[in-house]
Amino acid sequence: MVGDTEGQPRRRLTRAEAKARTRDQILDAAARVFAEKGYAGASVEEIAESAGFSTGALYSNFDSKQELFLQLMLAWRSRATERQAEQATRFVDDDNEDPLVLLAQRLARVTDRSTEAAALQAEFWLYAVRNPEAMQILAQTTAARIDALIPLVTHVMQRYGGNPGIAPEEVTRIALGMFAGLARQRRIDPGAVSADLITQGLRWLLIGMSTASPD
Amino acid sequence: MVGDTEGQPRRRLTRAEAKARTRDQILDAAARVFAEKGYAGASVEEIAESAGFSTGALYSNFDSKQELFLQLMLAWRSRATERQAEQATRFVDDDNEDPLVLLAQRLARVTDRSTEAAALQAEFWLYAVRNPEAMQILAQTTAARIDALIPLVTHVMQRYGGNPGIAPEEVTRIALGMFAGLARQRRIDPGAVSADLITQGLRWLLIGMSTASPD
DNA sequence: TGTACATCAGTGAACGCGCGTTCACTGATGTAC
DNA sequence: TGTACATCAGTGAACGCGCGTTCACTGATGTAC
Secondary structure (H helix, E strand, O other): OOOOHHHHOOOOHHHHHHHHHHHHHHHHHHOOOOOHOOOOOOOOOHHHHOOOOHHHHHHOOOOHHHHHHHHHHHHHHHHHHHHOOOOOOOOHHOOOOOHHHHHHHHHHHHHHHHHHHHHHHHHHHHHHHHOOHHHHHHHHHHHHHHHHHHHHHHHHHHHOOOOOOOOOHHHHHHHHHHHHHHHHHHHOOOOOHHHHHHHHHHHHHHHHHHHHOOO | OOHHHHOOOOOOHHHHHHHHHHHHHHHHHHHHHHHHHHHOOOOHHHHHHHOOHHHHHHHHHHOOHHHHHHHHHHHHOOOOOOOOHHHHHHHHOOOOOOOOHHHHHHHHHHHHHHHHHHHHHHHHHHHHHOOOHHHHHHHHHHHHHHHHHHHHHHHHHOOOOOOOOHHHHHHHHHHHHHHHHOOOHHHHHHOOOOOHHHHHHHHHHHHHHHOOOOO
């Protein structure tokens, strides 16, 4: 999964590369364990062992449990934003017939799959509410996420006869908020929040936006 | 604050009443400490002492930390729903000129005041995702909350020339989801989510709903 | 290429600490007569 | 009303346990000549 550039046979890792690999494996394990047990409920020993290392290895890569969590926030949210940006680009390029329905279906599917990701996001949010440094990281990565989604939202807005006086960023934030809120409700009571309800909400929002008179 | 019915002088509490009072005080303290530290981060000793009792008193009223948390969920969310139902009724009776703007302003104010309540709600959700019994409590109290808000939403829908084919419950769930999602964003970055943005989102939603053709 | 030494990523036992829970006890409240 | 006993809400010290963090150590990798 690493290297392989210019068709060389599998090269032995340098010390720095090996360390970076360990760090990544610990971050992966941390994501799993923090999602399952929460910040305070997760133990560094379980994280280290789940990654296949001793606790000492963890402390050789991170200063403390808090630092590990902050680094996880940064790494995880950055990577998620990158993936979203790619998917958004591909979606716009595909130029589907009814983008909104397709989009809502995908979102509903994402919701149902990854409870782990949702729990982790909630942990991030709670940690940030209690910790200014984490709050800053969350604000920055959220802004990056919004930016990554703007092309997609602009595209859908145009399809719905968008109102040119409206900032795509605002629509993006509202749509994202609505989706996140409904996803959370859906996880509590899947029967009460159908995939259609999500589509419905997004559609009403876009119709309303394109109909409303600019103030 | 207790009793005083029929102008009697302050009556001494019976054993049962005194115990119920202690229980309530511990639940109040639990709400504060769980909101501040999270479920795993809060200690029963801190909760008991914050309520002015020993840990033994806590265990005399609740079987375990988990049980305390579940009881808090039930009590806190029931009380919140009651308050919301009252406020919703009053709001409908007042019959304001532009109910949506007033409503959004109030919601924004609520958001800014009580970070404690928001953190507690997030703790409830996370605990529920990891614990089936809590999930059930959350689903039930959420349904009750939706029911309590339906009269309000119906009222606003009528004002916006509502589409009679649309179930008020669906609109309520979508609106609540949107509000909750934006509130969370606002707490991370108040500058990026203004009170106007919340108004905007709710308005677009209602306009879209009343404009959309029923399918 | 080969040798001698330096570096340092990762080990794992040890530490002190704070946690959730228990339980023998206390004394105010309740009950029976 | 007064007395003797029963109840039980709340006390607080004690318990065993698992936690985050440290650190002397190991042996593979890197460096100098």
